[in-house]
Amino acid sequence: MAPQLLSSRTFKSLFDSVDTFLFDCDGVIWKGETLIDGVSQTIDLIRSKGKNVVFVTNNSVKSRRQYAEKFRSLGLSSVTQDEIFSSSFAAAMYLKFNNFPKDKKVYVIGGEGVLEELQIAGFTGLGGPEDGEKKAQWKSNCLFEHDKSVICVGLDPNINYYKLQYGTLCVRENPGCLFIATNRDAVGHMTDLQEWPGAGCMVAAMCGSTEREPIVVGKPSSFMMDFLLQKFGTDSSRMCMVGDRLDTDILFGQNAGCKTLLVLTGVTSESDLLEKGNKIEPDYYTRTVSDITKLMDSPSK
Amino acid sequence: MLSRSVASAVSQVSSSTSALLPNSKQLFSFKTLCGYRSSSFCGGSIRKINHKPLRMTSSNMTTRAMASKQLENADQLIDSVETFIFDCDGVIWKGDKLIEGVPETLDMLRAKGKRLVFVTNNSTKSRKQYGKKFETLGLNVNEEEIFASSFAAAAYLQSINFPKDKKVYVIGEEGILKELELAGFQYLGGPDDGKKQIELKPGFLMEHEHDVGAVVVGFDRYFNYYKIQYGTLCIRENPGCLFIATNRDAVTHLTDAQEWAGGGSMVGALVGSTQREPLVVGKPSTFMMDYLADKFGIQKSQICMVGDRLDTDILFGQNGGCKTLLVLSGVTSISMLESPDNKIQPDFYTSKISDFLSPKAATV
Numbered sequence: 001m002a003p004q005l006l007s008s009r010t011f012k013s014l015f016d017s018v019d020t021f022l023f024d025c026d027g028v029i030w031k032g033e034t035l036i037d038g039v040s041q042t043i044d045l046i047r048s049k050g051k052n053v054v055f056v057t058n059n060s061v062k063s064r065r066q067y068a069e070k071f072r073s074l075g076l077s078s079v080t081q082d083e084i085f086s087s088s089f090a091a092a093m094y095l096k097f098n099n100f101p102k103d104k105k106v107y108v109i110g111g112e113g114v115l116e117e118l119q120i121a122g123f124t125g126l127g128g129p130e131d132g133e134k135k136a137q138w139k140s141n142c143l144f145e146h147d148k149s150v151i152c153v154g155l156d157p158n159i160n161y162y163k164l165q166y167g168t169l170c171v172r173e174n175p176g177c178l179f180i181a182t183n184r185d186a187v188g189h190m191t192d193l194q195e196w197p198g199a200g201c202m203v204a205a206m207c208g209s210t211e212r213e214p215i216v217v218g219k220p221s222s223f224m225m226d227f228l229l230q231k232f233g234t235d236s237s238r239m240c241m242v243g244d245r246l247d248t249d250i251l252f253g254q255n256a257g258c259k260t261l262l263v264l265t266g267v268t269s270e271s272d273l274l275e276k277g278n279k280i281e282p283d284y285y286t287r288t289v290s291d292i293t294k295l296m297d298s299p300s301k
Numbered sequence: 302m303l304s305r306s307v308a309s310a311v312s313q314v315s316s317s318t319s320a321l322l323p324n325s326k327q328l329f330s331f332k333t334l335c336g337y338r339s340s341s342f343c344g345g346s347i348r349k350i351n352h353k354p355l356r357m358t359s360s361n362m363t364t365r366a367m368a369s370k371q372l373e374n375a376d377q378l379i380d381s382v383e384t385f386i387f388d389c390d391g392v393i394w395k396g397d398k399l400i401e402g403v404p405e406t407l408d409m410l411r412a413k414g415k416r417l418v419f420v421t422n423n424s425t426k427s428r429k430q431y432g433k434k435f436e437t438l439g440l441n442v443n444e445e446e447i448f449a450s451s452f453a454a455a456a457y458l459q460s461i462n463f464p465k466d467k468k469v470y471v472i473g474e475e476g477i478l479k480e481l482e483l484a485g486f487q488y489l490g491g492p493d494d495g496k497k498q499i500e501l502k503p504g505f506l507m508e509h510e511h512d513v514g515a516v517v518v519g520f521d522r523y524f525n526y527y528k529i530q531y532g533t534l535c536i537r538e539n540p541g542c543l544f545i546a547t548n549r550d551a552v553t554h555l556t557d558a559q560e561w562a563g564g565g566s567m568v569g570a571l572v573g574s575t576q577r578e579p580l581v582v583g584k585p586s587t588f589m590m591d592y593l594a595d596k597f598g599i600q601k602s603q604i605c606m607v608g609d610r611l612d613t614d615i616l617f618g619q620n621g622g623c624k625t626l627l628v629l630s631g632v633t634s635i636s637m638l639e640s641p642d643n644k645i646q647p648d649f650y651t652s653k654i655s656d657f658l659s660p661k662a663a664t665v
Contacts (some may be wrong), residue, residue, distance in 0.1 A: 032501070032503055033503045136522070136561075138522075138556050138561065157499070157526045158526070159526055159529070160524060161523070161524050164562045165561055168552065168560075169559070186573060186575070186576050187533070190501045191502065191503060191504075191505055192503055192504070193504065193505065193506045194507065196530055197529045197533050197573070198574070200574065201529055201570045201573040202570065202573070204569040204570055204573025205566045205569045205573065208549065208551060208565035208568060208572075209562035209565055209566035210551070
């Protein structure tokens with residue numbers, strides 16, 4: 001069935017059929033450091049009607065704790081760390097659930113968020129933003145040391161050749177080395193004014209040199225959904241995934257059997273959604289999250 | 302100026318992924334120049350590289366049924382062709398060290414009247430700079446005989462009459478800049494952009510020049526987020542902007558001691574952010590083969606491609622319809638060649654090119 005524009009009638013039936021709303025963040029709640037209009041009131045309204053609210057973001061630059069701070073600084077102080085599921089957290093949980101030995105080290109091509117989540121989970125993460133200052137030496141007889149057993153790749157605005165080389169050698173030469181990607185989003189709204197290359201870029205760089213595919217822990221992979229379902233003990237059919245990106249958010253929701261709602265405040269426009277080549281169709285779409293507030297109050301037609 | 306036959310050879314290849322140029326009738330109607338990539342065989346975990354196979358211009362690019370034969374009669378091979386195309390890293394030299402027996406071998410082939418050509422995917426140097434490297438190593442090689450992927454990028458732009466009033470953004474090293482300059486193209490970027498930082502903060506908008514008509518991506522040790530974003534903006538927002546890759550080698554031998562992440566990494570990054578496939582001018586794409594066949598008036602069946610890498614050198618030769626000889630003096634070992642995962646079988650293999658000097662039964 002083609003995606004339906006959310007109306008007061010369809011909204012009421014959607015709202016009554018779900019207990020939990022899963023929200024993506026970039027392009028849905030905020031754009032860079034700017035809150036999208038009306039979001040705060042809408043989240044409060046949804047909670048006041050007895051529904052649960054959870055935030056699932058592929059952006060691995062921050063930890064859950066840092067995201068809770070961001071929510072607070074934008075005026076959404078009702079959001080707690082326990083309601084936030086970032087791909088940085090997912091990477092650490094993946095290693096934990098797979099009983100990855102705590103004495104082995106992880107090399108991080110990404111932000112502080114991943115390093116912090118690894119530390120909280122009891123792992124040793126090295127690399128991260130400070131390796132943005134390092135330069136490789138290509139002298140004869142000078143070997144590049146590389147002893148890590150996991151390479152975790154996420155969004156990294158401090159990407160450089162040193163990190164690519166480090167990660168490449170570990171994956172190609174250290175037996176059993178895991179290659180994990182927090183996510184593969186091509187671009188995102190890292191600032192409010194334009195899109196920027198996402199983790200998909202760094203991950204593809206590593207695929208290009210290692211000739212291997214990574215284990216992806218973020219959307220649309222089901223890892224975070226399985227984690228959420230287990231944690232909340234809920235049925236995916238009673239959940240609605242709200243996101244701005246078809247190939248991560250909407251696919252993530254569909255793969256698990258959730259209802260899906262696309263908003264147009266992020267990377268996807270109405271014409272992107274409706275064009276012939278698009279194969280991913282959410283159940284519903286609407287312009288912005290705050291339409292939920294308008295539709296809640298308006299009489300059903 | 303390159304003839305239209307090369308242009309039309311290139312136009313036959315296609316893939317469905319990249320955006321068509323709006324004025325493609327004036328230039329080419331092709332979509333990509335990706336080389337066909339088979340599964341990797343680099344040891345450790347193997348994966349199938351996710352390229353769409355390309356319709357090749359001449360030879361059948363599917364797996365040759367016959368396993369590669371050890372070269373036993375070098376004279377017979379030498380007599381059967383007019384031209385030898387040599388890869389450089391792992392065939393002629395390793396890092397800055399000449400491989401044993403190379404000067405005598407090249408001299409012998411020249412004495413037999415064979416044309417010698419050197420084709421390398423390494424884009425860090427220009428042809429002139431490679432000429433100097435050959436000279437330093439005591440080899441008698443003319444700049445006109447050298448075809449680096451840096452040269453290929455410039456030659457490609459010339460072949461499609463890329464307008465001289467448009468600019469080229471370069472994510473790569475000096476070799477590319479030098480070749481573009483020689484060909485009369487305006488460029489931006491290169492190693493200097495490695496110093497540029499960006500700060501992702503509210504209200505910050507990264508601008509980019511709207512007259513950039515092509516982004517050329519190659520091996521780049523000064524790679525950073527600024528360049529990735531600049532290239533991405535040009536490709537996504539400048540109508541008809543070309544996305545050209547010098548090559549997609551996963552790893553390269555920068556030093557003789559170990560492998561280093563190669564151009565495939567930088568190109569991968571741009572593919573990841575633009576979700577477009579590039580036009581690849583280096584091996585295994587046949588662009589350089591078509592160029593030099595046209596330039597020197599050689600029949601491809603009269604060429605033997607000699608290289609150390611199966612998924613670039615040997616595939617390049619096979620795609621071009623040439624004879625192929627793998628040498629084991631570089632990145633490929635005999636076990637990699639014989640592995641069941643390997644689908645690329647050269648006609649012959651031998652330990653190094655100086656095996657040509659002992660015409661019969663060189664030991665591997």
